[in-house]
Every structure is written in structure tokens, then in C-alpha cells.
Amino acid sequence: MGGFRNNLSIEQKKYLHDLKIDKIKVMLAQALLLIGFLVLWEVLVNKGVISAFIYSSPSRIIKTIIELIKNHNFFIHIYITLKEVFISFVLGIVLGFIIALILYEFKFLAKVIDPFLTMLNSLPKVALGPLIIIVCGANIKSVILMALLINLIVNIITIYNGFIGVDEYILKLFKTLGASKWQILTKLVIPSSYQTIIASFKLCTSLTLIGVIMGEFLVSKSGIGYLIVYGKQVFNLNYVMTGIILLGIISYILYKLIIILENKLLKHL
């Protein structure tokens, strides 16, 4: 775009410098907050203010991780959980996209199933746990189905709302240009829903994690959810806290990956 000066003025340099400083300040504050929290946690446990047995401590969590690595269980738990998250996430997005597309093309069907979608969306899926285990067995399939049931309805509703929210002027423009239904779908409806689709990715990530952990609580023999349940059963709450910390790290990384995708896909919007 024209209009920008080639050589940077002193004011412009100062403006860019201030932006950079501001960013560094925010990052430093975030790091300090995290470190402060961990130090406070460790100190409170060591001074006996809070129970080490119930709340564990950062040093105990590190020891637990080292122990899990030595037992070769650490990466297996993470791998299993990530695998379940990945499969449920992809299935949820793909199925959600396809079903939303069908509902967009068949408005009558959309009207018919609207109340059922709303009902399914508000149904606590954990109530379906026993049924899922009986149908799929006590294996990874049950975990994936649980996660899928939790993320799919939200994906369908979010993506469908994106499709029907297309700017009516642009829709009219496509009609005046003589576009076919297929062209309207592929050149307008889907591209203009990128923002909503990315929003559904974000929602889907957290819902999938919830679903996978819920599924692992119910049936699994490995995975981070299993580690937490196991910790509770053997009354070793270091496992529970380690599991929670790992989940926090995983959800942060997944969220960051989606932000990168969002910046790539939506950079011109």
C-alpha cells in the first residue's frame, strides 16, 4: 500500500520502540506472575501453611515427572491423550463442517432438527458415559466418542451460524454475477466463514480436551486423565497435580497453534 514513508523518522522509530518495550513488559509481567505463583506455592507448602499431601508442590511435581520419565510412562500418557485429542478434534471439525454444510443446503432439514440440536447441546454428555462404554467397550473408542459428542454439536451450530451469516449484499452480488449454487458455496460461503471456522477450532480444542479427560476418567488405562484418576485412587496427589499442570501446558500449546493458523488464514481480513 502506498502512503508510507520509506525512511523512518525519529518519532516513528520511537513509536516502534515503545511498542516493543510494551510487549516485553507484558511478557516479563506474565513470567513474573508465573514464577511468583510457583515460588509462593513451594514456600507455603514448605512452611506447612498448606498441605503438601493435598496440594503437592512444584518441586514434588518435577520429581514426579522425573519418576514418570524413568518408568517410561510419562510420554505414553501424553502421547495417548494427544492422540485422542487429535482424532476427536479432526473428526469433530470434519463432521461438524459437513453437517453444517448439509443444513445450509437443506434449509427444511435445518428447521426440522433445530430444536433437537439445541436439546443435544444442553444435554450433559457425561450422562451418556455408561451407554458409551456398553456400546464401544472400555477402550480408546469410548474416549473418542465421548469427546466427539461434546465438541460436535457446538461445531455444527458455530459453523452453520457462520454459513448463514454471509453478507447479504455480497450474496446478492454473486447472484447478479450469475454464480451457480456451487460457486456461491465455494467462492463465498466457505471463505467468508473462515473467521467462524477458526472460532469453532478454538472452542473445539477446549471441548475436546474436556471430553477426552472425561472419557479417560471413565474407561482408560493410560493418558493424563488416567494419571489423575490413578493418583486419586492411590492417594498420591502429586500425580493429580502433575496431570493438571500437563493439561494446562497442552491446552496452551494447542491454543497457540490455532492462533498461528488464524494469523495465516485471516491476515487479509
Add this chain to the structure above:
Amino acid sequence: MNDLLEVVNLTKNYHTKKGEIEAIKNINFKINEGEIISLVGPSGCGKSTLLSIIFGLDKDYKGKVIKKDNLKIAYMLQSDALLPWLTIYENAILGLKINKILTKENLDYVNYLFNFYNLSEFKENYPKNLSGGMKQRVALIRTLALKPDLLLLDEPFCALDQQSRLMISDDVYKIVKKEGKTVILVTHNIEEAVSFSDRVIVLSKRPSEVKNIVHIDFKNKSSIYERRKDSNYHQYFDKIWEDLEIT
């Protein structure tokens, strides 16, 4: 002059749960080749509906729209309706792409229009980096790229500031005159109608009927600026204003 299009006893009613609304009632007019006409009327009187019917987007009406054989019609909307994920060049050739007519001749014409409107250096920019006036020019190129015989302009300048509005309407005026296009302009702006068209059709409020047809004739028609300087300009303005006020 040859008739390009004729609207005969056109009536349009809307159906709602509460009842039937008469939008357009028994409208008749003709348009000749190379003529520019404006449809002026109070807002909500059905001007845009009339354009949709003429274009063929709305088929639910009574009466007839008689078009010359193989008449190519293009429609320009109130908003520029540019796709934000495409560059302005990709936006400009969207109609050609959709109709699968990306021929060298058509692309050359698009390039010519980009030069004509001083937009060549911005081809690879995205719409968010352009001013309202520039975006509307791109929308105009997208419309003209299809080389229509008849241009339907649905308040295409209404979202622009006064300066851009005058510039863009003059751009459109010059190119349609140069290329002998026929135009139907829908506007609620009397100044725009008088400075732009050969005939102004004044419509009444809903249900819309033809209130009056004012023939505009200026000595110097080279640009809308020249037309605005004509001594009769204000007489035409006042006449249409009166017609609109008593409706």
C-alpha cells in the same frame, strides 16, 4: 432510437404474516439504447425492488419486463461488496471468473480500466487498504468487466463522502457516455439524478407509481460538473423536488 427494455404494468406485492403489502403499482416506462435514466423516490418506495425485477433476480411480480434479445445486464450495488480475502484485481475479475470468460481480450479491458481509474499500482492490495472511493471504483470495474449493454446502478454512490461521490459519479458518467452504455440509476439524491441522467422518473411513496417523467437537456453534457453549471440545472431540481414533496 431503439427500445432496449420496456416495463409494462409492473406490480409487485410483498406477502407477510400480517398481510399483503403493495410495493409497486402499475409502473410503465421504456428505455432507449444509450440513454441514462434515474429512478427517484422516497426511501422504501421500491426502487431497488424494481431493479431486482428488471435484472431477473426477483421473479415474483405481475406485468411484463420486455428485454431486447441477448441483452447483457450488470448490476452495481449500494455497497462495494468487495471480498476482503481477495486482492482488488482478483475482485475486479470475479465476474469474469464466475462466468468462465477470462479471455485475453477481457483481461486487457480490465487492465485498461485499472489504468483509466489510476488503480494499476494498487492491484495487489487488499480492499481494507483502500479508501471508500477507490473500493467503489473497483466495484465499477468488476461491473464493467462483463461488458454489459445495460447497467443497473442501485445507489452506488450513497455510502461515499461528497467529494468521492462527485468524483466517482463523474467517472461512471464519462465511461458510460464514452462506451454508449445504457444506464438505470436508482437514487434518492435529486442533484445526482439531474446531473447524471437524460430522464428522471419520479416515483411516489409506497405503493410506488410513476409520478412524473422529467426530460433533462443541457447544452454541455461532457461531465457532471458541466451539467451542474447549466442555467437550467436548478429548474430541473426544483421541479423534481416539487414532485417528490407532494407525493
